[in-house]
Amino acid sequence: MNILFSCDEYPPARTGGIGSATKTIAENLVRKGHNVYVVSGRLDRSLPEIAMINGVTVYRLYLMQKFSWLFTNNCIAVNLHNLILRFGLLARYAISEYHRKEDFMERIIKEKQIDVVDLPDYTVLSKYYSSAKELLFHRFSIPSVGHIHGSMSFLRYYRNGGINSVMKANDKLFFESVDKILSVSKFAANFVNEKLDVASKCDVIYNPLVSSFADIANNLHIKRKNTIVFLGKIIETKGAFNLIKAFNAFVKKHPEYELVMIGGGNIDRGKSLVEKSIKDKVCFTGYLRPENIAAYLKSAAFCVIPTFFENFSVAALEVMSCGNILIYTTTSSGPEVIEDGVDGFLVNPYNVQEICNKMNYVADNLDKLEEMRTMAANKIKDNFLENIIVNKLENYYKEMIVRQSLNILTQ
Template sequence: MNVLFLSKEYPPETGWGGIGTYVYNIAHALSERGHTIHIVSLAYNSYPTHKEQRVGKGSIHIHRIRPIRFPTPILNHFFFRSLEIIKFNITIILKIKKLLNSEKFDIIEAPEWRSEAFLLSFIKPKGVPLVIKCHSPSVLLNEVYKNAPTLDSRFVDWIERTTIRNANLVISPSKNLADIVSEKMGIKINDIDIIPNPLDTEFFSPIPISYKEKNELKVLFVGRLDRLKGAHIFVEAIPIISKEMPDTSFILIGRDTNTGPNNSSMRTYLENLIPNNIKERVSFFGNVERDILIDYYRGSDVCVVPSFYENFPNTVLEAMSCGKAVVASNTGGIPEVIEDAISGLLVKTGDAKDLAEKVIMLLKKRDMRENIGINARKRIESLYSKASVSKNVEEVYAEICRLKAKK
């Protein structure tokens, strides 16, 4: 198959979050199975480029584009995000038109969030199915963040809803998100295929590392320093954990955001929450490269994911695949991945005390955390490996192509 992915996010240049990670993983998985993959993504700090790489039996072509620019000063004031979407959509349409001069695509896939395929959903190339992969629609995120609705946000919601309704196939990584999309977007739950996100289990593997100091315990948080990710809940739990386990170190990896009080730096806010007597045991890092991140996972004893909502968090998959005990909020799609007390521990969302108690229990009980880590690794290998998920995606793609050809 010749598959085209549309995604602003794609590492390393624009590997900002979960969408970019998903596209990277599924693109590589499908290429390894012999498919040709094209990715149209944002050129953030560079001029438009085209890069080709061989991966397995197939190939990946990365096309970086810059959004078309035209002055809209008055509209920008009321519809900033909507106009960003439209401008990028116009650029995508122009790029696809050029690609179609030399390529025949079998499938086009794009995320629902910020809808890179909005305009394309009205003028799809003849015979090419459009697949929309759900991550977290803006209407859901605005509810979680408790953002007041605006003209701009309502228009973005309409764009995303329209794109989903115009798609030939909708895929969700979790049952929880599928239910939300069905309710918010007005489509039947039976019209949504549930396929989890894939993970490179060979890369994220539980190989012990040599630099771990004897008797030192480490608790790891990976994610944006953001209220949605619950970074402040983890930091509030640190003094409780440290009181019981004083030799424990705490590591936070992820970029800063302006979700602190009055839109201030979240990192600064978190640093000020930490008591002076334990500040030296808490380390903050920004985004780190994938090759470095793996060492942090392997060097940790417990990983925490105290998010207020997650549809299907890569952090949970990555930590579990590295054989680590994960303590995560009982929210969104997380309970579909973690079997409580078997392959991880679930805690009350937003409850720093509950988080601290579960982490302390794992730090004190080495056998328990190691058994949970072993079960976690087995679960990820059996359900979420690149090989198994990409085979499922391949079958769904083939079926939608067959149905499209009949019409």
């Protein structure tokens, strides 16, 4: 197959979940003998326009260049940029740039004889055109997948509790422009069907965990430290701040424990929430390399990630692959990853006392929970490693192509 991905976060650009997952999938497909191409829309010129990365051909299309000065760290530029986002002043220009990207992708489709195109529901331009009315998305000349990672409507709904009607309409139009809809979790699929009123069926294939991470991390029987680990962005919606508040109470009963917060974000805010008497018991590492993360995860007593909402978290998979006990979230995709009390625990991420209580329970019963570590590691090995997930995606794309050739492709 010849496969084209749209992915604005494709590494080595600074990446989020979309970029990491797409890279893992793309490189695995190359190893399976497919030709894989990526079109990455960029707002800066820090990377080359064309690159071959581990067999994947990456085209970088530089967007919004008339206003490139807005995407610098200059204080004036940052303030103006925030005003533009607030009032939607670049919406019309962003739409034209989005269509330019679509035209570029159509050219690649013809030149490289692409068989299927995979499109995310969030792009680098989404926040600029989300306020523009009735955005018309291109319907590609080949089978197209609308991949649910987390649209602007999704982010707005779970951060602010509501969806702008124009934003909702545009995201709905995107899903109506593709042949099939594929989600990284049932939770995200339900949002598209129920909150965006998209009638089409949303299929589900989870994000993959890189096998090499599990290989270097999976050691169930090493001596563990009195350390609790959080892995994710240090922001409110990832549950970082509520965990710190819970740890302030937890450590009074368990003074032998330390908390390690791995990730970037609002670290200063996190530090301000730590009670002065236990400042030395909370460590903020910032971003770490995978091997350094694995070292923390496999030696920690247990991990806590009480995220408010999550399409599908690879961080949870990383923790469990280490044979670590994870206290995760009852909300969003948490129950799709963990069976409460069997291979981990689920808590209400908004309830600080509940988080603290569950931390106390795990700390008091670590010697009785060894089987849980094995159950967690085996679940990841059997269901979420890259070879398993990529095989599912490969078959999904192949089926789309066959159905297209038989003229029976439907949503």
